[in-house]
Amino acid sequence: MMKRKTIQRSLVLDAVNKLHNHATADEIYDAVIIEHPNISKATVYRNLNTLSEMGEIRKLEIPGGADRYDHCTHNHCHIKCDKCGRLFDVDIDYISGLENNIRDTRGFDFTGYDIIFRGTCPDCKKHSMSQKEKDV
Numbered sequence: 001m002m003k004r005k006t007i008q009r010s011l012v013l014d015a016v017n018k019l020h021n022h023a024t025a026d027e028i029y030d031a032v033i034i035e036h037p038n039i040s041k042a043t044v045y046r047n048l049n050t051l052s053e054m055g056e057i058r059k060l061e062i063p064g065g066a067d068r069y070d071h072c073t074h075n076h077c078h079i080k081c082d083k084c085g086r087l088f089d090v091d092i093d094y095i096s097g098l099e100n101n102i103r104d105t106r107g108f109d110f111t112g113y114d115i116i117f118r119g120t121c122p123d124c125k126k127h128s129m130s131q132k133e134k135d136v
Helices: 007-019 025-035 041-054 122-135
Strands: 058-060 068-070 077-081 087-090 116-119
Touching (some): 007 041, 025 041, 041 058, 041 068
Parallel strands (some): 077 116
Antiparallel strands (some): 058 068, 077 087
16 A cells, blocks of 8 residues: 655655764654654654655664664665764675575574674774873
């Protein structure tokens, strides 16, 4: 069933595309209410789910953290900064069919996967270096 395009859904999609940073639902809500203060948080959350179900945006479920929403819907990998928690795209070829290498599927039918590397982003690394210089 085709969902009709709504103004609210367009506002949420525009915010995800403009933020361009793997934003959380709260960050997207904060961006939308700047120009549309009457929109509810529930409306933003509902439309984020609808947009991800429709394939217009990509929902990234982050273990131990808030879900993130990506304007890039193609399969790709990410890296999460251990210090600040921001998420970035990783320039690496996506490994199609990786799930075919699983020896024991435990009965699962696989629908996809997300690979999230961990590390320290350049901003946090720079901040850490300058902090060390102050301590010396």
